[in-house]
Amino acid sequence: SAILVGGIxxxxxxxxxLRKILIKYFTDGIAAMTLVIIYYGTNYxxxxxxxxxxxxxxxxxxxxxxxxxxxxxxxxETFRMKYIMLLGLFCGLSSIARPSEIVxxxxxxxxxxxxxxxxxxxxxxxxxMKNQLFIFFFIINMVVMPQLIYWKLISxxxxxxxxxxxxxxxxxFLHPYILQVLFSFRKxxxxxxxxVIFMVAGLYISLRNRMAFSYSFFAYFILNLYIVASxxxxxxxxxxxxxxxxxxxxxxxxxxxxxxxFLFNYSR
Numbered sequence: 001s002a003i004l005v006g007g008i009x010x011x012x013x014x015x016x017x018l019r020k021i022l023i024k025y026f027t028d029g030i031a032a033m034t035l036v037i038i039y040y041g042t043n044y045x046x047x048x049x050x051x052x053x054x055x056x057x058x059x060x061x062x063x064x065x066x067x068x069x070x071x072x073x074x075x076x077e078t079f080r081m082k083y084i085m086l087l088g089l090f091c092g093l094s095s096i097a098r099p100s101e102i103v104x105x106x107x108x109x110x111x112x113x114x115x116x117x118x119x120x121x122x123x124x125x126x127x128x129m130k131n132q133l134f135i136f137f138f139i140i141n142m143v144v145m146p147q148l149i150y151w152k153l154i155s156x157x158x159x160x161x162x163x164x165x166x167x168x169x170x171x172x173f174l175h176p177y178i179l180q181v182l183f184s185f186r187k188x189x190x191x192x193x194x195x196v197i198f199m200v201a202g203l204y205i206s207l208r209n210r211m212a213f214s215y216s217f218f219a220y221f222i223l224n225l226y227i228v229a230s231x232x233x234x235x236x237x238x239x240x241x242x243x244x245x246x247x248x249x250x251x252x253x254x255x256x257x258x259x260x261x262f263l264f265n266y267s268r
Contacts, residue, residue, distance in 0.1 A: 003054070003055045004054050004055070007054030007059055010059065010063045011054065011062070011063065014063030014250065015035060015039065017063070017069075017070050018253055019031055020070060021066065021073065021254065022034055022035070026257045026261055030260050030264070034256050034257045035253075037195055037256060038249050038253050038256065041193075041195045042193050042195060042196075042241070042249055043192070043193060043241035043242070043243065044246055044249055047059055047240065047243055051239065051240055057098055058243050058244065058246040058247055060097060061094060061097055061098065061247035062246055062250050064090050064101075064104075064247075065094070065248075067090045068087065068107055069213075069250065069251070071083050071086045072107055072108045072111050073111075075108070076112060076212075079129065079132075081132055081135065084132045084133075084136050087136065088135065088139030088140050088143075089139055089143060091108075091140055092140040092143025092144055094247075095140065095143075096143060096144050100224075100227045101247070103220055103227065106216055106219045106220045107213075107217070107220055107251070108216075109122075109126075109216070110215045110216035110219055111216045113215045113216065114210055115211065115212050166233075168232060169231075170232055171231060171232070172230055172231075172232050175230075176229040176230040177230070177231075177234035178226070180234055180235075181225070184235075187235035187242055188242075189241070189245060192240075192242070193241050195256075196252070198256060198260075199255050199256045200221075201259050202254075202255030202258040202262075203217060203252070203255040203258075205255070205262055206255050206258050209258070217251050217252070220248075220251055221248065221251065221252070224245075224248055225245075228245055231244070
């Protein structure tokens with residue numbers, strides 16, 4: 001029961017920070033509609049309540065992604081050390097919760113690329129802040145290190161595959177199951193969570209409008225989808241919908257807000 005209650009608290013924190021992010025770009029009404037659709041229009045609600053007693057990593061990762069996005073915004077607004085330290089903490093926690101979430105680094109790396117900066121200019125700014133960059137990666141390493149030490153103690157290796165006892169299960173990067181992940185009636189993302197189609201449309205609108213988050217979110221969306229679809233058990237066993245993509249709702253909330261805003265303006 002403590003795990004369930006803790007999971008609910010983490011979920012509330014995630015929704016709270018997602019609202020803070022949304023109202024930086026949209027009206028309260030658009031932000032509220034986006035939150036309702038994310039929570040009740042996707043499988044996020046099922047996985048934070050009934051399925052797995054809210055103990056699966058995906059729900060915690062959703063909250064971590066809201067924090068990563070929030071402190072990415074705050075760091076780019078101020079370039080203050082405390083924000084890059086918190087950003088390193090949450091990126092590290094995401095990576096140790098599920099190693100494939102290292103893709104979260106694309107969010108701060110490409111933030112404002114294509115709007116305020118070119119990619120080269122952004123790289124110059126990052127390396128100009130080399131002291132903060134060092135602290136950022138130092139914190140990530142400090143967060144990840146206890147897990148690596150634990151694996152070394154119990155297995156003799158710093159990297160341990162916890163799925164090693166599942167024969168035939170692993171990554172197939174040369175043969176990703178992208179079409180099945182998106183369109184299969186077994187567990188297709190677009191089939192069982194059709195609102196995602198509007199999120200993708202909003203991502204396109206974001207790119208056209210050159211929003212600060214557009215290039216970073218697009219790169220994250222493509223690479224994360226590829227990684228998720230490369231897992232041999234692409235339906236991710238027992239779950240409601242594509243549970244492995246639940247963390248990405250925190251990223252796709254802004255594109256969803258874009259399409260809602262676009263539709264409201266179009267209907268006027």
